[in-house]
Amino acid sequence: MRSIEARGLTKEFKVYQSRSGLTGAFRDLFNRQYRTIRAVNGIDLTIEPGEIVGYIGENGAGKSTTIKMLTGILEPTGGCLRVNGYDPHREREEFVRTIGVVFGQRSQLWWDIAVKESFRLLKKLYRLSGEGYRQHLDRLVEVLEIGPFLDQPVRKLSLGQRMRCELAAALLHQPRLLFLDEPTIGLDVLVKENIRRFLKQVNAEYGTTILLTTHDLSDIEALCSRVVMLDKGNIIYDGDLERLRTQWGDGRRLILELKEEVPSFVLNEKTRGLSVKWEGEGTRYTARLEKGTTVSDVLSRLVPAVAVQELKIEEATTEDIVRRIYREGAAHA
Amino acid sequence: MLNTYLELIRIRFLMMLAYRVNYYSGMIIYSLNIGVYYFLWMAIYGENSTVNGTTAVQMATYVAVAWMSRAFYFNNLDREIAEEIRDGTVAVQLIRPYHYLLVKCFQGLGEGLFRLLLFSVPGLVIVSLVFPIHLPTDAGRWLGFVISLIFAFVINSQINVLTGLMAFFILNNTGLIRAKRVLVDLLSGLIIPIHFFPEWAGRVLSYLPFQGISYVPSTILSRGLPMEELFRYLGIQLLWGILLWIPIQLLWMTARRRLIVQGG
DSSP: OOSEEEEEEEEEEEEEEOOSHHHHHHHHHHOOEEEEEEEEEEEEEEEOTTOEEEEEEOTTSSHHHHHHHHTTSSOOSEEEEEETTBOTTTTHHHHGGGEEEEETTSOOSOTTSBHHHHHHHHHHHTTOOHHHHHHHHHHHHHHHTOGGGTTSBGGGSOHHHHHHHHHHHHHTTOOSEEEEESTTTTOOHHHHHHHHHHHHHHHHHHOOEEEEEOSOHHHHHHHOSEEEEEETTEEEEEEEHHHHHHHHSOOEEEEEEESSOOOHHHHHHHTTTSOEEEEEETTEEEEEEOTTOOHHHHHHHHTTTSOEEEEEEEEOOHHHHHHHHHHHOGGGO | OHHHHHHHHHHHHHHHHHTHHHHHHHHHHHHHHHHHHHHHHHHHHTTOSEETTEEHHHHHHHHHHHHHHHHHHOOOHHHHHHHHHHHSTHHHHHTSSSOHHHHHHHHHHHHHHHHIIIIIHHHHHHHHHHSOOOOOOOHHHHHHHHHHHHHHHHHHHHHHHHHHHGGGTSSOOHHHHHHHHHHHHHHTTSSSOGGGSOHHHHHHHHTSGGGGTTHHHHHHHHTOOOHHHHHHHHHHHHHHHHHTHHHHHHHHHHHHHTOOOTTO
């Protein structure tokens, strides 16, 4: 059974448009104008058990709406959707027992009571019991290092502490599928790293499928083998991170500083047959390495002939790539 | 299943304890209300020992019982639900394996039980020492009162849930909530017992659910009702308790379908 199977998943919202000015406002009282917005436009998405998938896109691309449909909060306007074998909206109460959800921006622990009490309530809600539960809880507490503040009410915790408690709460019932909606938003580097390590561990140990939305691409780099990119309600990329780089990244750049001035045709001459483009003049040159050319290929030909003072290898970061895609839009994908 | 809901009641208890100041101020407000309405009614009675077939002692008892019962059936479910819809936390509630509205009602029950045990019962004892009220000693009447009070809680919570759910359709329903509160206090017979209303108004009210919230339980305890009438009133309360689920379910189903989570 697949973790997520969506075909033609669509969500439309009716938004009411207000007319401008006082007369407009008055007319709105009697006759409202609606406009339909397609937040998610017939997407196909299949996720196998055990995968960690990063779900990215600009603000307003439809990520949160998708997550809300996948978790049964919103009813899809159209399309087929099975998550963990359930129809999330229709069979909500049964379905939500098989998933865990963490919203980075909303707490789902009870604000005024101790974390421990929240856990106790969740234990009852999910009908957990016995030795297995105790062990699992102890392990979560130990790995996430939340032992010291289990007795404190949630409102007194720092964001990092709260986030770790949220994760523990989402995993108490050992869900097969975990949704994380911006789990590292506003956290410091150390906590982020901690959480990433923990998620990897959960995935490896329990085979938990993870779907993660984030704006922090280092999350994706650290965790995900697969990336799904959304733009204006459409999936514009679905595949592994490496392919995204090769497809969109403009290759590596080798920046050279030479001991003495060398005319550019010499360099072109030396690297003939390799797909390299040279830029610059005098002692400073930049080589763009296209597909298939490695840095050592270039260097092995250059070094015997030219004295190199310093060299630097630059690679487009995922962030650069994503920025480019957002800017240029889906046209190229 | 029951276990879960008991746990919810327990959690509400803990939360009420976390906000003790609310509890103390509530106590003062209720004592004031009982005092104010007691003296008001005694001024109306003046020299008469009976008005409208109700003795002064029965009236004083009615005031005390009605307000103490209100401490139990009253809750802020309408405001809570409306707030959760407005700020989008209702989304978080929907990823839990429970029926959101039922959970809300049990939280309300937790709150009600808290006030009943820590406030109404001791309060009633104190009031009975200060004011000349007369509480019945026969167990049958108390039993009738308890059953009727449970129904009162159900009906009041249902009306609150209905009002709260309106936030799905009118985003800012604070005005509606306030109007509802005043209306319920008046039409339920809390402020004026329903048999003091003009006859036509009394007849209209007998077709509305509000009398089941305050008038019925308070009358059972303060004046007592003949067996037959007692059962009739309990039946009407039960009927409303069932009937009101229908609009709630309809509203909830439509609301979930057109739910737009505020703020992403």
